[in-house]
Amino acid sequence: MRHFKNTERKKLIINMAYGMTEPRFNYYYNTLRSEPETEGVIEWLNTIPKEQWTLAWDGGRRWGHMTTNLAEAINSILKKTRNLPISAIIMSTYKRCNALFIQRGKEVDAKLRADQVYTEIMNRAMRDAESKANTHHVLEFDRHSTRFLVQETINPRETRPTGTFTVRLHDNWCDCGKFQKLHMPCSHVVAACKHVHHDYKSYIDPVYTLQYVSNVYNELFGELPNESYWPDCEEPQIIPNPEKIRNKKGRPKSSRICTEMDMVEPGQPKRCSLCRNVGHSKKKCPYRQGSSSHQP
DSSP states (O other): OOSSOOHHHHHHHHHHHHOSSHHHHHHHHHHHHHSTTOHHHHHHHHTSOGGGTOSTTSTTOSTTOOSOHHHHHHHHHTGGGTTSOHHHHHHHHHHHHHHHHHHHHHHHHHHHHTTOOBOHHHHHHHHHHHHHHTTEEEEEOSTTSOEEEEEEOOOTTOOSOOOEEEEEGGGTEETTSHHHHHSSOOHHHHHHHHHTTOOGGGGSOGGGBHHHHHHHTOSOOOOOOOGGGSOOOOSOOOOOOGGGSOOOSSOOOOOOOOOGGGOOOTTOOOBOTTTOOBSSOSTTOTTSTTOTTOOO
């Protein structure tokens, strides 16, 4: 968007990035290349290694993640502490992380005691895969029950076209790409396993188990002793530069760091943050509580 400012080409590039297979990537790549006046866009894309921005060439290292949501979550938690002195920032971060470790660890341990094995996200994904697998037709292609051809049949809940997919269990491979990229069985793998009475859950990566999540919180934070027990500090004292002290007048700015994702696409009208309609702002919104212009 910063270089070419074209919404339609942006959508094609996003589809290229999220495509889990090379044929899927190539489809959108050729679509973009066939459009007029896209030579500069293609040249710009070719300068970036595909491993850095596509799922199709990531080797399964991304686990399906294509955003910086984790960094944004940490930034949101520590947002109110960024204007504190350095020592206070360190102490606040330490205590906050300790509290979250204790809270999350207890929640996971309670689920383990209730005999839950997988995370809620995995349970929902497997229920959806099992539902779709019931509409698939499976052909077996070897006597060792590792190679299959899975044909999707018409599902009234799905609007996308059906297709045929190769499944190779010994290679952890499915033509749809989800098996390799997300490290969990897709509906085609579930259908193949059910066809030969295999337990498809054996192909779920241990990362999705609650025990694996619980291990994250095993390392506990140490309690801090009273300051009278601290050893004397022999490091040089650091004095802040008075010329760089922030002006105390006015409200300090405290907002997230903006990136290219925050850029507003050209031609998009500004909308009210309350009702999402155009033509006015939040202050003049007719649906604002207490507004005299609001009509019931």
